[in-house]
Amino acid sequence: MVAQETFSIQTRGRETVNITHQITSLVDQSGIHSGICQLFLRHTSASLILCENADPDVRSDLERYLSRLVKDGDSIFQHTMEGPDDMSAHIRTILTHSDLSLPISNGRLALGTWQGIYLWEHRTHPHNRQVMVTLIGE
Amino acid sequence: MVAQETFSIQTRGRETVNITHQITSLVDQSGIHSGICQLFLRHTSASLILCENADPDVRSDLERYLSRLVKDGDSIFQHTMEGPDDMSAHIRTILTHSDLSLPISNGRLALGTWQGIYLWEHRTHPHNRQVMVTLIGE
Amino acid sequence: MVAQETFSIQTRGRETVNITHQITSLVDQSGIHSGICQLFLRHTSASLILCENADPDVRSDLERYLSRLVKDGDSIFQHTMEGPDDMSAHIRTILTHSDLSLPISNGRLALGTWQGIYLWEHRTHPHNRQVMVTLIGE
Numbered sequence: 001m002v003a004q005e006t007f008s009i010q011t012r013g014r015e016t017v018n019i020t021h022q023i024t025s026l027v028d029q030s031g032i033h034s035g036i037c038q039l040f041l042r043h044t045s046a047s048l049i050l051c052e053n054a055d056p057d058v059r060s061d062l063e064r065y066l067s068r069l070v071k072d073g074d075s076i077f078q079h080t081m082e083g084p085d086d087m088s089a090h091i092r093t094i095l096t097h098s099d100l101s102l103p104i105s106n107g108r109l110a111l112g113t114w115q116g117i118y119l120w121e122h123r124t125h126p127h128n129r130q131v132m133v134t135l136i137g138e
Numbered sequence: 139m140v141a142q143e144t145f146s147i148q149t150r151g152r153e154t155v156n157i158t159h160q161i162t163s164l165v166d167q168s169g170i171h172s173g174i175c176q177l178f179l180r181h182t183s184a185s186l187i188l189c190e191n192a193d194p195d196v197r198s199d200l201e202r203y204l205s206r207l208v209k210d211g212d213s214i215f216q217h218t219m220e221g222p223d224d225m226s227a228h229i230r231t232i233l234t235h236s237d238l239s240l241p242i243s244n245g246r247l248a249l250g251t252w253q254g255i256y257l258w259e260h261r262t263h264p265h266n267r268q269v270m271v272t273l274i275g276e
Numbered sequence: 277m278v279a280q281e282t283f284s285i286q287t288r289g290r291e292t293v294n295i296t297h298q299i300t301s302l303v304d305q306s307g308i309h310s311g312i313c314q315l316f317l318r319h320t321s322a323s324l325i326l327c328e329n330a331d332p333d334v335r336s337d338l339e340r341y342l343s344r345l346v347k348d349g350d351s352i353f354q355h356t357m358e359g360p361d362d363m364s365a366h367i368r369t370i371l372t373h374s375d376l377s378l379p380i381s382n383g384r385l386a387l388g389t390w391q392g393i394y395l396w397e398h399r400t401h402p403h404n405r406q407v408m409v410t411l412i413g414e
Contacts, residue, residue, distance in 0.1 A: 242410075
């Protein structure tokens, strides 16, 4: 059995958006008992991550860390036409994930207690991002 | 056909643990000829990686590299309640992988000759880690 | 329905090779309408990435960034027998991806407009790399 759905997230610029609830709902509706829930982000400057879901400081620390590791406007970048956050956004995406593959077990998304699913916008301006969800199982 | 199994690994603190044998055994037992073996770690401070499996120096170099890249107790971290290795463990996890998706071919896990599957504990204290394995195919 | 195919890419040393066309062709031929296209690279010193596909500067910036982040011949490396690019290649692989899981929708690979699939050779000498493609769906 295969089910597929796409939804959009409007971001407000660089930020993490919790999308766990959208994904668990799709799994609940699918009627799949055991299988795989595959998430895919159709963009090259935003990511999908699993992150600790209890303390918001984790995500602000993460953002602070990554923006120091991958500096906007780094002088080695030649791809700068769309601004200082463009090339850094591509690198941030490649160092993290565009796809996530999660287990479905007993009809539920089998996340760990502390795992939340986040869309991470890497551009500083707002963007509309499409997440495609494919559920396969029986 | 879908098969699913969860197993636990007791880590001794920060280290890499070879779990290749557990995964190949599950594939062998499943009776699936062609398909996907999806691994999922239900935690936010440990990773699943594919790494060179012959020279243990590779994994000690990797640990040395990553602990320099993501410093325990970095002064930019505000999420510090559980100690200096807590936030760094979350970042190390996001820079690597919580899920791995591997092909099953001719009834076997189709790893390359030098690929081993490792659970990478990022916390300095021992933890019990759950790996969920979902096999889909025919 | 499961379809599986392996193809080889001969690299000329450290470079990115666009393999999008090979993958979309396999999806087109498979007859699968909805499902997952899973890519797997059977090596520990080359990666699969999704990257912006329009401006080649993105990939040269990416290479410049990563070779500064993970220095060939870093003095902390003990795994050096195969040369200064050996251990750095393993690290570059683990910081990026050996597997990619992509959605198939309406019989086509559902990449975003700007997403290309690239094999990223991390060794400085030419290598023959095997990509295994597993398509599951209905």
